[in-house]
Amino acid sequence: MKRIALIGECMIELNGSSFGAMQQTYGGDSLNTAVYLARIAGQSVAIDYISALGCDAISDGMIMRWQQEGINTTTVLRDKHRQPGLYLIQLDEFGERTFLYWRNQSAARYMLRHPDFERIVKHLNDVDMVYLSGISLAILPPNDRDKIIDLLKDISNKGISIIFDSNYRPALWKNSEIARDCYRKLLAITDLALVTNDDEVALWGDVTEEDTLLRLKKSGVKQAVVKMGSKGNYYEDFVTNTRTFVAATFVKNVVDTTSAGDSFNAGFIAGLITGKSPVKCSEQGHQLAGIVIQHKGAIIPATKTENINYNKTINILN
Numbered sequence: 257m258k259r260i261a262l263i264g265e266c267m268i269e270l271n272g273s274s275f276g277a278m279q280q281t282y283g284g285d286s287l288n289t290a291v292y293l294a295r296i297a298g299q300s301v302a303i304d305y306i307s308a309l310g311c312d313a314i315s316d317g318m319i320m321r322w323q324q325e326g327i328n329t330t331t332v333l334r335d336k337h338r339q340p341g342l343y344l345i346q347l348d349e350f351g352e353r354t355f356l357y358w359r360n361q362s363a364a365r366y367m368l369r370h371p372d373f374e375r376i377v378k379h380l381n382d383v384d385m386v387y388l389s390g391i392s393l394a395i396l397p398p399n400d401r402d403k404i405i406d407l408l409k410d411i412s413n414k415g416i417s418i419i420f421d422s423n424y425r426p427a428l429w430k431n432s433e434i435a436r437d438c439y440r441k442l443l444a445i446t447d448l449a450l451v452t453n454d455d456e457v458a459l460w461g462d463v464t465e466e467d468t469l470l471r472l473k474k475s476g477v478k479q480a481v482v483k484m485g486s487k488g489n490y491y492e493d494f495v496t497n498t499r500t501f502v503a504a505t506f507v508k509n510v511v512d513t514t515s516a517g518d519s520f521n522a523g524f525i526a527g528l529i530t531g532k533s534p535v536k537c538s539e540q541g542h543q544l545a546g547i548v549i550q551h552k553g554a555i556i557p558a559t560k561t562e563n564i565n566y567n568k569t570i571n572i573l574n
Contacts, residue, residue: 258529260385260419261304261331262290263404264392265364267341267357268314269554271512274346282318282340283554285389285423288515292522292544294326295561301529304328304383306376308367310339315363325558331379333370335363345514345553357427359395368400380411387525389421390455393438394428405441412445420446421521424455432459443475448528450521453484465490469499481524481538483517488542491534502538507546515554520545 264286272278287305294303305327309315311334318340319329341359348354359365367373380386386408393401412418420442429435436459443449449472456468465482472480473494482490488504520541527537548556 257300257302258385259302259304259383260293260387260525260529261306261380261383262286262293263306263386263388265307265341265359265362265395266305266309266318267343267359267362269343269345271345271553278344279553281553281555282321283343283515285391285421285515285518286387287322288518288554289387289421289522289525290327291322291325291555292515292519292548292561293526295558296523296540296544297526297529301526302328304331304379306331306367306380308333308335308338308363308370310334310363311336312339315340331376333363333367333372333376335366335370338363338366340364345512350510362395365395365397366400368396368403377407380407381414381416383416385417385419386411387419387421387521389423390435390439391423391425391428393442394425394435398434401438405438408442409445412447417447418442418445419448419450419525421517422449422451422455422459423517424459426458435459440475443472443477446475446477447479449477449480450517450524451480451482452517453482456482483520485516489520489538491538493534500534500538502535502542504542505546507549509550511550512552513549516545516549518554519548 264284266282266284266287269281269283270278290303290305305322309318309332319332322329338361341362344356346354408418453465456462460471462468468482469480469490469492478495479493486504486506488502490501492499523541523544524537527540547560551560
């Protein structure tokens, strides 16, 4: 069995009508990926979530629900002085979302300063893969970003694979040059980069997907996926110079695009772990994401993702 550790932050999620009824749940890009990966990869992978929460009732509830999803939570640190962050989702008539965040003092932001973080460092040296995102980096104080990158360099040198979703959010960074500098350092040790076309345009000024793939190759990445929403995705193996395009099928009933990329990542990684081809991995990612975007919230009910035939060649994402 492979073991993957996913690093990041999970927050309290509020969604609903402004000044009206709100539903409270939870979500966060790396946690979303962990949940969907646990649901579809089954017994083929052990999943650790690396983060920090408070000692409050909502944090307890999150832990309980992640355990029910099959996620190992012994690597979630508990901070008696801080609580989880909070975000509010606002949706337009097309299902596109904007976010408001309250996370500057969240427990996850200061996880590297937790007195028990050395235990997490030891744990990371015993996994097969480590997954994190640009948001995982952005929430950390600057010195802690350097520390986590140094830690990942060390475990990469020991043969542990690094998977990075660029997931660029300008509001989380002081400026774009700081973000680019952090990304360059991490991409140099990345085995698989999962990037979104719009994010690459915003951060790097890429004009085409070809520009993105060429830049990633020069950065030192070994494999890359460029996600392009309803168009599909490119996959390229820079070691063998093999490039593949996988088209996506239009989904009419788009309710909420929250977690589309996160769930695609879960489907792709699950395929990778179980030995599927890059095309099958991409199709699996599209199929899962296509289901997720037809429901509200970052994490949809488990019943909606059950009994899916991931051996189908149909891939759906909008």
